Amino acid sequence: MGLLSMLDKFENFVGVNFWTMIFAWINLLILYLFLKKLLFKPLKNMIDSRQKEIDDMYSEAESSRKGAEALKSEYEEKISRAGEESEQILRTALRRAQLKEEEILREANEKASRTLERAEEQIAQEKKRAVNDIKNEVSSLAIDIAAAVIGRDVSESEHEELINEFIENIGEEK
Amino acid sequence: MDLQVNGPKVFFELPFDLPDSAIFTMKNLITQTTVSIAAVTVILIALALIVSRKITKRPGKLQVVAEKLVSMLYGLVEDTMGKHNLKFAPYIGTIFLSSIIGTLIGTTQLFRSTTADLSVTAAWAIVTTGMVWYNNIKNFGFGTWLKGFTEPIVVMTPMNIVSEIANPVSMAFRHFGNVAGGSVLTALIYGALSAASSLLFSWLPGALSQIPFLAAGIPAFLSIYFDLFSGFVQALVFSLLTMIYVGGACPPPEELPVKKNEKQ
Numbered sequence: 001m002g003l004l005s006m007l008d009k010f011e012n013f014v015g016v017n018f019w020t021m022i023f024a025w026i027n028l029l030i031l032y033l034f035l036k037k038l039l040f041k042p043l044k045n046m047i048d049s050r051q052k053e054i055d056d057m058y059s060e061a062e063s064s065r066k067g068a069e070a071l072k073s074e075y076e077e078k079i080s081r082a083g084e085e086s087e088q089i090l091r092t093a094l095r096r097a098q099l100k101e102e103e104i105l106r107e108a109n110e111k112a113s114r115t116l117e118r119a120e121e122q123i124a125q126e127k128k129r130a131v132n133d134i135k136n137e138v139s140s141l142a143i144d145i146a147a148a149v150i151g152r153d154v155s156e157s158e159h160e161e162l163i164n165e166f167i168e169n170i171g172e173e174k
Numbered sequence: 175m176d177l178q179v180n181g182p183k184v185f186f187e188l189p190f191d192l193p194d195s196a197i198f199t200m201k202n203l204i205t206q207t208t209v210s211i212a213a214v215t216v217i218l219i220a221l222a223l224i225v226s227r228k229i230t231k232r233p234g235k236l237q238v239v240a241e242k243l244v245s246m247l248y249g250l251v252e253d254t255m256g257k258h259n260l261k262f263a264p265y266i267g268t269i270f271l272s273s274i275i276g277t278l279i280g281t282t283q284l285f286r287s288t289t290a291d292l293s294v295t296a297a298w299a300i301v302t303t304g305m306v307w308y309n310n311i312k313n314f315g316f317g318t319w320l321k322g323f324t325e326p327i328v329v330m331t332p333m334n335i336v337s338e339i340a341n342p343v344s345m346a347f348r349h350f351g352n353v354a355g356g357s358v359l360t361a362l363i364y365g366a367l368s369a370a371s372s373l374l375f376s377w378l379p380g381a382l383s384q385i386p387f388l389a390a391g392i393p394a395f396l397s398i399y400f401d402l403f404s405g406f407v408q409a410l411v412f413s414l415l416t417m418i419y420v421g422g423a424c425p426p427p428e429e430l431p432v433k434k435n436e437k438q
Contacts, residue, residue: 011181011205011291013354018200020182020207020293021300027215028301031272036264039222042229043237043244044263050231 138170139163179358182206182286207291214275214288254414255421262420265305269298270413277353277405281397287353289408295349299342302416306341309423313430345415352408356400364393 011017142163186204194201225240233241244267251263273289280287288294310319323334371388 009184009187009202011184011199011202012196013179013181014292014350015181015197015199016296017182017202017205017207017291017293018198019203020205020211020291021297023208023211024288024294024297025301027211028268028272028298031215031218032265032268034219035222035268035271038219038226039240040244040247040264040267042226043241044248046229046231046233047241047245053231 135167138167142166179361182291185209205291206286207288207294210276210279210285210288211294213285214272214279217275217279218271251417254417255424256426258426259421259424262417262424266413266417269416270409273298273349273409273412274405277408278401280353280357281401287357289349289405290354290357292346292350295412296342296346298349298412299346302345302419303338303342305416306419306423309420313424315431318431341415341419345412349408349412352404356404360393360397360400363396367392 143159146159146162182205184202184205185208186202188201188203190201192200225236228234229237247267247270248260248263251260251266255262276288276294277290278287279285280290307319310322314322323338324331325334367388368386371386375382375385375387
């Protein structure tokens with residue numbers, strides 16, 4: 001201030017100086033542009049971005065907590081359902097085993113009865129054959145015996161008659 | 175005792191024939207206030223540079239304080255002017271900082287308070303009024319703005335015009351008067367205490383009797399009220415009035431006239 005203060009003059013206490021006003025406006029403009037670009041905008045952006053980050057973090061945590069809760073209830077339901085399921089599986093398995101058992105039994109019975117039938121059939125056949133065999137043998141035997149008894153040959157037709165008579169008699173006696 | 179209450183000292187006078195009256199002068203190019211304004215600008219830019227040098231997501235102490243102040247500023251602007259007017263926050267912050275630093279710079283005794291000069295507060299008030307008029311015309315149209323002066327009835331027109339002019343005048347004089355008055359009061363008290371102590375201690379030998387012992391502590395406490403508190407309050411009042419006036423000219427988008435909305 002020293003160099004310029006050789007003027008020993010004061011302005012009025014209440015008054016407006018044109019140049020001071022111009023200077024105030026220029027400085028206000030400079031300060032406005034400077035502080036806006038350097039101070040207010042960067043700090044506000046930083047505050048906002050930090051706030052946004054915090055908000056995002058909270059909403060993310062909230063959503064993941066909700067997801068975990070949903071998963072938990074789902075699992076609980078699954079576990080409770082698993083008990084029921086296992087019981088049902090056991091029940092169906094048991095029923096199936098019973099069915100199988102019955103089937104096996106039935107099959108075995110059928111088989112046995114079929115075998116029995118066949119055996120009976122066979123027996124019957126055998127019996128028939130045996131009867132036939134015996135018949136033949138008896139007839140020839142009878143002829144021999146008859147020949148021996150009678151002492152003479154009997155004609156064929158007489159033979160036949162005799163034999164048949166004889167056999168019939170045997171059959172009746174039986 | 176000789177106590178003088180002066181305006182700012184004139185450092186450089188233009189050598190031309192320019193208007194130079196008691197109320198309005200164009201002759202004094204550089205005054206004490208000019209130097210103070212430059213000092214305020216330098217101080218604020220330096221502060222801004224220090225704060226903005228390292229803005230990180232994890233703030234240091236300085237950044238925490240600065241962020242707190244900035245979010246308070248944006249909160250105040252949002253409360254007073256609405257969310258749609260947040261673009262004015264940097265200007266409000268600038269006017270607030272200019273005002274409070276401009277007042278406090280006077281307490282250094284190296285500079286004169288910028289706000290103790292009517293030229294400065296008048297310049298700021300004119301900017302506020304300019305913003306109000308500009309936004310009124312922009313938002314409502316020139317005709318509607320002019321028509322607004324005739325409401326509620328035509329007879330009120332002169333009153334409305336006077337009150338429109340009275341706004342910046344009262345803003346300028348309120349701020350100037352508070353700060354200048356405070357400095358005058360401080361000077362008066364300082365002088366009175368010096369006089370009292372020279373009376374009380376006149377029996378002391380030689381130069382000792384000339385030391386104003388009483389003036390050592392008391393003015394400092396008064397200065398806390400007249401400079402710190404009053405400076406803060408006046409900066410707040412000026413910013414608030416600017417916010418209210420400009421906010422009134424910038425209603426929320428949904429309250430704007432239909433004509434304006436159709437254009438968008």
